[in-house]
Amino acid sequence: MTVTLGQPLTPDSQLFAELAAGIWDRHRWTNDGPLVRELEQGLGKQLGWRHAVATSSGTTALTTALLALDLTPGGEVITTPLTFRATSLAIEAAGLKPVFAAVDETTLCLHPDAVEEAIGPRTVAVLPVHLFGLAADPALDALGESRDLPIVYDAAHAFGFDDITHRGSLTAYSLHATKILHTGEGGLVASESPELAEKVRIARNFGLGGAAESGGGGNAKLPELSAAVGLAQFTRLGSELDARRALRAAYEARTDASQRVRRHAPGRRRGLVTEVLRCDPTEQAELLQRLASGGIIARGFPALCADGQRYSQTPLFGAGRAEMSALADSVIALPFHSRVQTGDLERFSDALA
Ligand SMILES: Cc1ncc(COP(=O)(O)O)c(C=O)c1O
Structure with a gap:
């Protein structure tokens, strides 16, 4: 699955x-x-x-x-x-x-x-x-x-x-x-x-x-x-939002139980379009691979200042490019919708063990 x-x-x-x-x-x-x-x-x-x-x-x-x-x-x-x-x-x-x-x-x-x-x-x-x-x-x-x-x-x-x-x-x-x-x-x-x-x-x-x-x-x-x-979706919005709230709580509990990942901005309120967690940037590729092996299609989020040639000359103030890229590489975006099942969550935990 x-x-x-x-x-x-x-x-x-x-x-x-x-x-x-x-x-x-x-x-x-x-x-x-x-x-x-x-x-x-x-x-x-x-x-x-x-x-x-x-x-x-x-x-x-x-x-x-x-x-x-x-x-x-x-x-x-x-x-x-x-x-x-x-x-x-x-x-x-x-x-x-x-x-x-x-x-x-x-x-x-x-x-x-x-x-x-x-x-x-x-x-x-x-x-x-x-x-x-x-x-x-x-x-x-x-x-x-x-x-x-x-x-x-x-x-x-x-x-x-x-x-x-x-x-x-x-x-x-x-x-x-x-x-x-x-x-x-x-x-x-x-x-x-x-x-x-x-x-x-x-x-x-x-x-x-x-x-x-x-x-x-x-x-x-x-x-x-x-x-x-x-x-034609307004009547379905409430239940989708409820499902995502419950899914976020389930992901958070499982994230807390893992040594390899941590919550993004713990304690802060967040909207319900995406769910992400944070990891050591050097481990992102391996974690994405482990999740994919368990059937969990997660993804990273590359920084724009590392986006090929297009923005290589664009000024960046307040930090270095490598610093921004490392922060981007600390992110793992997770499947986030009402069709994520308990079995998927089990495989999520296994991949992060
Ligand atoms: C941060 C951000 N801004 C803008 C957009 C563009 O939205 P659209 O795909 O509707 O053009 C996206 C799309 O995912 C996005 O992630």
Whole structure:
């Protein structure tokens, strides 16, 4: 038996068929249709934001958020080297340059002191990631305010996590099938500001509409059929979250019993998109191999500053590249979904014995 890292939530097929029939009747397939609006309202309420704008992916959510802020072209955006490459590629797609700052070794999220060090005359924004569902340091909000820099949060790992709401200028979520509630591919930009949310709507639609019509943008619209996929999962969200809470507790108990691994950021609340544990970086490859031999498909999380040639010249402030790579190599991401069974947990423990 093999257990995979992710397992998409299955939409309620009857509800999906009803919602899809409405699309056939209306013949409205895209362009801010009624199902996209319903999804935005439902997710805004579920996630605790006043405004939510659906996009075609988590990556385009980030790019659209940056475009909506009308930043100086070519400006620098300070971000973390410990993230999936979608974060830095979204910055590049918005015509801006990623610059890295060090992460805190416990939380693996951006360190405010390193961000402070990285701020220079060309800095136009800061883009922290709520990595592995841990809320990025709240001191970043104060820093953004005092230095007059917008903060755009990457919340791809933090769906449904209350600790990250009402923060920053804009927050981008992923609704990819590997996250929790999903639209196949999809994303969401959330904000407390009606003005900024409206700018995101315009940037999502080629920069067209409203007074800011001359601004930048692209096509980041979510189709109606994708919105129906998401809407047909709301009734299943609660039980999936409960199952993940129980699974995290089971993983933690088994992690505590192992000499080879330890909990990530013990004692801190975390969102329920991913589950990770920490190990000695020199042992990561062997542990991943042992888990794979037991049918547990876990994975590591390489640092961006070690991502081939692309970011080899990108400045990194507050730490060395080797230090960041070692922190990245201390992470093991585990299968995290309601289909993980007791037998899988037994094999997890055996692999770590
Ligand atoms: C930290 C982070 N940011 C952004 C994204 C991009 O999301 P999407 O796959 O929906 O484009 C991901 C995807 O896994 C991610 O892990």
